[in-house]
Amino acid sequence: MQIAPAAQARTERALEPLARWLAYLGGVILVAVAIMVVASIIGRRLIFAGLGPIPGDYELVEAGVGIAVFYFLPWCQLRRGHVTVDILVDTLPKRGKALFGFLGDSLIALAAGVIFWRFYLGFGEKFPYFSEAWRDRLAMGYKPFFPETSYELEIPIWIIYGLALIGAAVFFVVSLYAVWRSLNWLLAGEEGRTTPEESPI
Template structure:
């Protein structure tokens, strides 16, 4: 199971990267269009809306892989001086709290998506249904729940890192 979750998180991050590349290209086209209005060009309609939604989606797609790779910011001032058992307890507590946070976040994204869909809320310029952004972000949130659950199971000794996984990149806390 862990191999599947790690691969899913990695592919999720790659998709998030493609979303950001697409947003960057669209922003360049929009800015260029604005600069060349005198030549009959113009900005991409709804560029701010697309960047707003796309960035949120990309962040949700990046976070599970960032977590599994140990890429979150940490404060090691006291942690490095703690005994191994205390470090493990702090790490486990942090993982459990983050798992709970991700579950609540995913639940509220689900509720928000249903509400936006029920009331047919749309973006101002493109008139795009707002719930689409919630649904795309929900995919990353669900993968995040799986990542935090998997890492918690690994820390409890109920699962193992995928074979060949460099544990030093898995983050200690």
């Protein structure tokens, strides 16, 4: 007997478009970073013609790639796209595979929780707003003495942290859902198996 299979199916239908569009946004960010890198390299080669590198290109690559990675993680976890070593697992019966899938999803959810927690604390250290009372309520820690910025472009670091934190939060939620889903598969005795309650009407 599975745990609320109909609610699980509804949850996946709600999370799937969120994770997909976040991954699309991550792809757009990576494409923009790649175009910027090409333009910066061409500018370096054409300094004699009055061009030059894009200011802060290293900072933009660092921030863009970091944010994009967190935007890809929810979709990857929802689709079970993480790298696995299946030499042992492939020899197991279906229930054994479901057990290993459940353990793997549980460990990823634990890691996602730690990542989200640490990122939230890091965001709190960089975020220079809110009163001390509100910061205490939100467990954000002490307000920084000055807003930290990137070296060249002086982009506020809290903005980069905040954008990445969105991806980390969705990754954590999707990871918790994946544990629920894999537990239901384990109870059903096979990964991907649905019950009549999950089947579309």
